Amino acid sequence: MGATGDGLAAVSDFMEQHKALLQQLRNDQGGGKNCETDLCALMSAVEAMKRLDVLHALYDQCVFSCNAIMHHAASCGHFAVLQWLYEASYEDIGHDAVDAAVRSSHLPIVRFIYERCPSVFIDPVIDTAVCFSTLEVVEFLHPHFSSQWRSCHVDDAAEYGNLAVLQFLLEQCSLELSPDAIVLAAKYGHTEVVAFLLRQRPRVGNVKEALIEAIGSGHVAVVQLLIQEVDSVEQDDDELVHAFSKSAADGHVEVIELVLRVHPDAESALPTLDDAAMNGHFNVVRFLSALRSTECSTETIEEVAGKGNLDMIEFLHQHGASEYTVEEMDRAAGNGHLDVTRFLHQHSNVGCTTKAMDDAAANDHLEVVQFLCENRSEGCTSAAMCKAAENGHLDVLRYLYTQGEDLCACDCVYRAAGNGHLSVVKFVMPRRYEPWSNSIPLHCTTDVVRNGYLHVLRYLYEQTRQQARSLTFPRNAMDKAARNGHLETIKFLHEHHLSECTSMAMDVAAMNGHLDVVKFLHEHRNEGCTTAAMDDAARSGHFDVVKFLHEHRQEGCTVAAMDYAAQQGSLHMVRFLHANRTEGCSTALHWAAERGHFAVVKYLCEQGIEEGAQVAQDAATNGGYGRIARYLLDNVAGLNPPPN
Structure with a gap:
């Protein structure tokens, strides 16, 4: 189902208009939030153009996995994309796509999948639906x-606040109402659900437990509903004590006030100031301090100081907190809270x-x-200079130097170099008064x-050359640069004969898709690579790297290359490897079937690759x-039909 005729122009235009997005998709094929965002953007762009044939071209170029885009089409409601993927026989629809469509309430997609693949609707989809x-x-x-x-589905609907579904389950399915439903609804703040369940009394139970959960979670509207339904609360109820503590820690003073207005005897269950103070809830601290002692632990004062809450520190100090430790000023200073540091210095x-x-x-x-x-006498250790240099804080380093701190007290220049802070390196090197060793240490050059x-490497090279010293590198320094695609660094090392490399350099560059590095190593180095280069490039979907290695290198690959490509659903890669390589595969059919890659399964069978067909089925x-x-049952002889 390729793009032909004027469709080719549309494909070309799309490629040009969305060049950055497509490159980002290639980079993010490992998954994660960026990949999800990119896939949704791609599907929106394709549907806006009304040119689904663009997907065919993108799939052939290994821009995306059909499995991934099927899932995201179901999740984001891109009906046309999902329908195209299914009807073009690229991808089968599995449990994950059904779950995504149901979870996102895309009814047209749910209906489409059920009409074509009813077997993928298994019991867990009901759990997802009610929630x-x-x-x-x-x-x-x-x-x-x-x-x-x-x-249990009634409880699930109550827990997730799905009132319409909850009513449907009770009225149309005649399900029993469990005592846990109102507790779960109260815990998660679903006011309308709680109100509905209260109207079901006496069928509903556990109202007091529901109230305690609402108090602990800080849901004031729910507490208002439930508080009048409870005659009394036990002052020594451990669950109430815990609920008050949690509410105070989260800053829900209005909940605590409401409970005490209706049940003043509950005051004895109030918590100490510690949790509220630690979390910066000044309103709760003021309220509690008016009712009971303002004492709090030294750990609390340390935490408050570390977070820089000057108002809280002043309040606690004014109301009797006087047992300080060195930890308060240490934390406040380390976190940059000058006002708190100054207050502690004074008090x-x-x-x-x-x-x-x-x-x-x-x-x-x-x-x-x-x-x-200027105000304290404790001073600092060599760690101050070292860490300032390591993190590139030149102004701090310069100030400490003017105060007499020793630039030679640690290997700060090496730490700065290893983290790319050239300005720090330039400041430190001329000011070191101890004799230089004969070479820059390995850990420094390795990090660089x-x-x-x-930029740091060039500077160190020039400085050491001028001073008749040497830069020392580990034997595999070029390998490390290759892994991360630092081509210019590799060129510099090569041109100045600073480091050798191993076959791992090309292997890891290929694995990570750094084609420019692979080409340079091929043209200028003789270490070569191993079969891992093509295997791992195939696994990561780097078709251009696989093609280059096939055309220019002799190492080849193993069966893992096609197995990996099949696992990822990369039909284009599988076709290329089958047509151009002789290694074959071993578990490709199994992986493709397990991941739902229908087009790959179909292609492998058409090529007579049926090894492991029963396991695949x-x-x-x-x-x-x-x-x-x-x-598989229809096209591979000797398979057992799946159980009904």
Whole structure:
């Protein structure tokens, strides 16, 4: 189903208009949030153009996995894309696509899948529907699963606040209302559900437990509904004590006030100030301090100081907190809270340790460092200079140097170089007064090369050459640069004969899709690569790298290359390897069937690759890929039909 005629122009235009998006998709094929965003953007762009044939070209170029785009089409409601993928026989529909469509309440997609692949609708889809779907989806599923509805689904609907579905289950499915339903609804703040369940009394139970859950979760509207339904609360109820503590820790003072207005005896269950103070809830601290002692632990004061909450520190100090430790100023300074550091300096008689300035320097808090130098006597250790250099904080480093700190006290220049901070390196090197060793240490040059800091590498090279010293590199320095695609660094190492490399350099460059690095190593080095280069490039979907290695190298690949390509659903890669390589495959059919890659399964069978067909059929059946299971049964001799 390729693009032909004027369709080719549309494909070309699309490629040009969305060049950045397509490159990002190639980079993010490993998955994650970026990949999800990119796939949704791609599908929206394709549907807006009304040119689904663009997908064919993108699939052939290994821009995306059909399995991934099938799932995202179901999840995001791109009906046309999902229909095209299925009808073009690229991908079978499995459990994950059904779950995504039901979870997102895309009824047209749910209906389309059920009409074509009813076998993929298994019991867990009901669990998903009652929690996340609209009533329309549940109504559609209900007659098809008439015997699968359970009372636990009522609890699920209550827990997720799905009131319409909850009413449907009670009224149309005649399910029992469990006592846990109102507790779950209260815990998660579903006010309308709680109100509905209260109207079902006496069928509903556990109202007091529901109230305690609502208090602990801070849902004031739910507490207002339930508080009048409870005659009393036990003052020594451990669950109430825990609920008050949690509510205070989360800042829900209005909930605590409401409970005490209705049940004043509950005051004895109130918590200490600690949790509220630690989390910065000043309103709760003021409220509680008016009712009971304002004492709190030293750990709380340390936490408050570390978070820089000056108002809280002042309040606690004014209301009797006086047992300070060095930890307060250490934390405040290290986190850059100058106002808290100054307050503690003025009101605490225990001071701080060298950790205060060390951490402030490490985190680039220059004003705090200056304040400590000018007002405290604890000083710092060599860690202050080292960490400032390592993190590139030149202003802090320069200030400490003016205060007499020793640039030679640690290997700060090497730390700065290894992290790419050239300005720090340039500041430190001329000011070191200790004799230089004969060479820059390995750990420094290793970090510079691994991270591709060519500007630092050039500077170190020039400096050491002028001073008749040498740069020392590990034997595999070029391998490390190759892994991360730092071509210019590799060129510099090669041109100046600074490092050798091993076959791993080309292997890891190929694995990570760095074709420019692979080409350079092929043209200028003689270490070569191993079969892992093509195998791992195939696994990662780097078709251009696989093609280059095939055309220019002799190492070849193993059966893993086609197995990996089949596993990823890369039909274009599988075709290329089958047509151009002789290694074949071993588990390709199994992987393709298990992942729902129908087009790959079909191609392999058409080429007579049927090894492991029974295992493949079983995997397809277990994964809900009924079309693949049926295809294998119809086209491969000797297979056992799947159980009904």
